[in-house]
Amino acid sequence: MRLTNFFRYKNLLDSYALVIKDPDYRSLFILNFGISVLGAMLVPVFPLWVLQKVKISVSGVFFILAIVGVGSAILNIVLGYVSDKIGKQKIFIEITLLLSIIRGILYSFFPFVSVIIAASWLTQVSSGALSFAMLKEKIIAKNHLPLEGKITSTVRASISIAFVLGPWLGITLVSIMSFEHFYLLYAALYLGLYLLVKFKVRDSSMLKSSPLQNASKTKIKKQITPLGLSMLLIVLLVAGNLSSSPLLVLELHNYASAKEIGVVFGAGPLFEVIAFPIIGHLNDKYGTYKTLLAGSIIGAIYFYLLSLSVNVYFVIACQIVGTLYVATLFSTLMIYIQKVLGGKSGFSSSFYFSAVSLAGVFCNALLGTALAKFNYSVGFLILGLVTCVGIALLLIARKFAPSFVGVN
16 A cells, blocks of 8 residues: 555544554554453453462562563563564564463463463563564555554554453453463463464565665664663653552542442543544654653643542543543654664564563552552652653753654
8 A cells, every 4th residue: 555545544533444454554453452452351360360279468469460570571672682683573473472372371270379470471571562563664664654653553552442351351251260261261362363473464574675664774773772761761751650540549449439440440441542543643743752742741730630539520531631641652652762762673662661561660669658658649749740750851861862862
């Protein structure tokens, strides 16, 4: 499909049509949806399984999650670097999917702490990170960079759609089957994703290389990348979002029913399905940097509004504002980091996902300390302050760091 034909797509539904009509983008949309549904299924099931079947304390659950998060951050960066060296992301995606199949089998038959930690370390390498690296390569190879924001954001919206269904599906399945059968089904579904990648996903090397693709790879050899600055930027901007959900549950518990809390958290992903294509369009029209800056400012406002929350309807209204912030963090920020790090799509995407994992560890520790002394409203103000520090860093990096200058 020619680039000129792509510019016909202007409204929300056509953003999805743009992705679905292209076989390469469509296969990555389906892959990310499948991976995310399976990941979302584990969100409510994994803690229950560890508590009831493995017989670990609540503090032990969080300890395991922390170990997994740190392991994920390290292994993602290593795998991203190696995939760039070899140049075939598809092979590594297949490997991570096979490891996830093995994890499901091990969880089913060997529910021991040592097995859980080892299997989680091996399988927390993100197939999603590599799939977005492959998406970046395909966008460059197809000469679709002017629509990078719209394409990336729409593919990322598949994750939001998945998180509308995943938690409910996980709880439903464990209510009608044993944990052992659940994890065997989990492994079988990952086998389906492996077959999808094996037979339907084309490696980027199979696409005709474009001048833009070659130029991007040449430029990176001359560029000194400020990895520490990029890591700090991602952590500061993303941390608040990752920590706001558990904090919001605690806040709503004071004046909302369980059903109303469910509505609040179901509304977020639904609004994101709309927000991601909107942010993608703004990214393509006004540039990555301006969109990221505006979205981060919206995030700071979002946390301030949550600190004032008095009823569930006000919180739902805040969620609408918050989805623009979420869409910015999980599409535009990733694109921005990919641009800062040049042509290393595998490393830059994995680096982004690793920093997101570390952001969760950082802000949960920060909030745990703060909430021991203050109330929930102060907690939201702290998240807003962390976001403001991230905004300040974004402005400073733009002005003084060479690799950040000129990234639009």
